[in-house]
Amino acid sequence: MKLLPILPFALCNRAMLRAAAALVPRSQREEWHKEWQSELWHVRDSCCTRHTEWQSEKEVAAFCFGAFQDAFHLHQHARENLPKTRSLSRAFYSGSALHSLALLAFLAAAAFAVSNLLPGTRLALQPSPYRDPEHLLVISSPHSTQSAVPTIHADQFRIWAQRRQHLFSSFAFYQPQVKPVTLSTHPSAELTIARASSNLFDLLGIHIPLDPIAQGEMPALVITREALAQYFSEDRNITGQIVRIGLRKAKVVAVIPAPRWTLPGHMDAWLLEPDQQAAAIPDNARGFLVARLNPLDKNHLTDQWDMSAPTPSGAAADFTCASLTLPSSTPRSIFLFTFFLSLLALPATTSLPLGEYPANHHKPYGRGHLLRWIFLTAKFALILPILYFGSLDLAYLNPSIDPVTSQYIQIVTGFCTSLFALRWMLRDQRQRCPVCLGKLTNPARVGQPSRNFLGWNGTELICIGGHGLLHVPEIQTSWFSTQRWLYLDPSWDVLFSEPHLAPLT
């Protein structure tokens, strides 16, 4: 007989009992542990007198493992007898209606939070940074298919600006250019600059503190905060300094945040010419023309319209005027459009009926029926903000993407996610118990497709609360076209391990 040191085994057995005791409810733990320790002493005493060391230690260890079963039994019993005040936490099991709604609410809150964190999305959701945006419009050639391409000649702008106008109160012009900008203390950097008439920011309603003395001498440069950080090491003393732009000199007059610019073209800076006519800009230079409508003339105009106006050659030409608050281009309008499209496409991806739920005298029906619809409506209401903010987050994730591309991204993502979410919503609704709204589980294949004429074949799902069975046909027939719910009467309750899943009715 080989003798083994007892102390390590004894310590190990005690540790097992202590670990098992952690499962026992606190009120019973001390007495439970005391009883098992006492029994362990007697088991060890008994085994050591009868068996070899290894054999006895094995028996003692097997005895200690039983403590876990005993502790688990007490733990389960305590859970089943939780007071009714904790019924909310019981109804919150994974797959329950409340659990699903909480998850959707969390996703909606997360999508909203992300949209507030992303600068591009935040800008898209914000109202226009310009004064009276409904009176502002961009005039372009109707032959251009891209709004980001400049189409108006500078001499066209000058002719219109000099003529007496009835429809418009003022015009401003800007021409995007890429120019090297040199500051004495920093190396030269290539910036996208809008060479503009001096009234551009006045017309838009953005206040820029222009120095009247400097204005008469040289052009004024307004730079974005982002470009300042990227190219000039966030130099806080840049305002008032003279910079060289190509061969010309300009004075930096202001630093503004880039999101305040929502007109066509991504700009790093604006070079405001000293005069309103921007005489330094060549006649044939193409740019964008921004106009402000007379307030009285706005009422009878749509958001986008065409007009005929004289050109420098004297002939008339057609031009397109697009309001800066064009409804079709707002994120909300795009989302509603894509959501409508996905609603139209939904029947092609999944069946719309929610199944047959017959009235049953064993289970309450009327209120349960109402609750099912309330649950479906709540899911729908929570899905909408997830889709809206989610599609916006994806579309405006990269702030360097131009607004038109972002709108295309929003259309694609909005449609795809809406279609997926609506499909999920219906499929989820069909796989829920009509009594407790819990997710049905344990899918089982029933029947054989080759015997479809004699009996049904498909999938059978069960409610873990024992409320019933769902029969989903594999092949739709004239006598079994949609899924059917079969209520189980109370005599089946003893078979189910989740009796606490009380009906929601």
Add this chain to the structure above:
Amino acid sequence: MAGEPKLSHTAAMILQAVNAGTIYGFSVMETTGLPSGTVYPAMRRLERDDLIHGHWEAQSIADAEQRPPRKYYKLTRLGKATLEASRKRYPLLAKLIPSEAGEPVA
């Protein structure tokens, strides 16, 4: 009696063992041959259903024998009635664990 709970064979065996004088958990294990993971949970259920009653022996007795005190179990009145009903249901119960082994200890 109509109010008596119907016991499983295992529970009836344990009840019979307690009645036969095997009055603590480990001795029930030895008498019935059931493992600890079955015996102790079953005894908790029997105690919860008022079929058996557990009590700790006096500390002085344990000290005199130089061992820790034990928790002893005995049948309640309902337990005795239930055991009688179970014997009719499981006729071999009395043969598996004869009652002559001893009387329950108070």
